[in-house]
Amino acid sequence: MTIEFPAPTTPAADQAEVFVRYLDYYRETLLSKVAALPAAELRASRLPSGWTPLELVKHLRHVERRWIEWGFQGAPVDDPWADRRDDRWHVGPAESLEQLTAELRAQGEHTTAVARGTALDAIGRPGPRWDGADPASLERILFHLLQEYARHTGHIDIVAELTGGPTGE
Known part of the structure; x- marks a missing residue:
């Protein structure tokens, strides 16, 4: 899926729509760049x-989950740091790009529903996400x-360039 950059001159109903447009743009741009990488590069650094790249996709899904579900909504989350193992990002051998992409998009749909x-x-809501802060x-x-998202999309731009994948916006 390709989404055009949400130009600042395009009217929006409200600020939430602006956030959703930009989040959708960066999420889909990142996913399209990762999908265009050679298969051997998905699990390599x-x-x-x-x-x-697969770890980055999984990380972003859990970032949204931590901030929206566990943080803002105060929902119980069994393992909010499920994207990490041994103090670094981790993807299991059975996790695929297709699965991680679907999970990230589903998380994005949840974020969109909350934002709108x-x-x-x-x-x-107060809870453990805030670690005692308001x-x-x-x-x-x-x-x-x-x-x-903007920062990590820039990161994947660099990786794509190093691997001969798509570059630019």
């Missing part, structure tokens, strides 16, 4: 930090998610 159905100034507003959480 080109970077000193050692993360792989909740006032942006609504404050998250919960953040939905607007702050969506802004955080947006910067997380």
